[in-house]
Amino acid sequence: MSHSLPAADPVAEVALTGDLARPVRLTVRDLLAWPQRRVQVSFECATSGVQRHRFAGPLLHDVLSDAGPAFDPTRRKDRLRFLIAVTGADGHRTVLSWAEIDPDFGRASVLLAASIDDTPLDGAGPQLVLPQDRCGARHVSGISAIRVDGGYGAWM
Numbered sequence: 610m611s612h613s614l615p616a617a618d619p620v621a622e623v624a625l626t627g628d629l630a631r632p633v634r635l636t637v638r639d640l641l642a643w644p645q646r647r648v649q650v651s652f653e654c655a656t657s658g659v660q661r662h663r664f665a666g667p668l669l670h671d672v673l674s675d676a677g678p679a680f681d682p683t684r685r686k687d688r689l690r691f692l693i694a695v696t697g698a699d700g701h702r703t704v705l706s707w708a709e710i711d712p713d714f715g716r717a718s719v720l721l722a723a724s725i726d727d728t729p730l731d732g733a734g735p736q737l738v739l740p741q742d743r744c745g746a747r748h749v750s751g752i753s754a755i756r757v758d759g760g761y762g763a764w765m
Contacts, residue, residue, distance in 0.1 A: 621734030627757040630677030637723045637731045643667030652745035664738045666722040670710040678757050691759040695737050698751035
């Protein structure tokens with residue numbers, strides 16, 4: 610008679626890719642290794658009104674900096690040309706600029722939340738949280754990928 614263990618809950622991963630020295634796949638548990646910020650956020654949702662939640666997780670800037678963005682050290686403002694594309698498991702996408710999250714420029718405290726309302730997001734994956742946004746449209750649940758891109762072509 611064989612006894613099988615119950616299947617473990619799946620653990621979501623987020624792939625950090627693009628112009629990075631150290632692309633990596635991270636879980637919510639991995640994100641807990643960074644200093645955690647805790648924020649209370651209220652934002653307007655077009656479909657369900659005002660939402661209020663407590664989030665905890667590391668700053669997006671800290672996590673991406675650790676992955677080694679390919680900034681050209683000989684160009685003083687090179688980091689300002691980098692974009693950050695965030696994709697959720699449901700296909701929702703948003704784009705931020707590096708300047709928004711850089712402490713020398715916008716200093717936005719954008720989180721990769723590892724928990725919502727004290728509930729870990731291990732199975733669902735981290736959430737992108739922009740506490741300064743009035744509208745929740747750039748909030749991305751269940752992040753599956755974050756791409757750092759400094760090499761897009763000129764648009765003209």
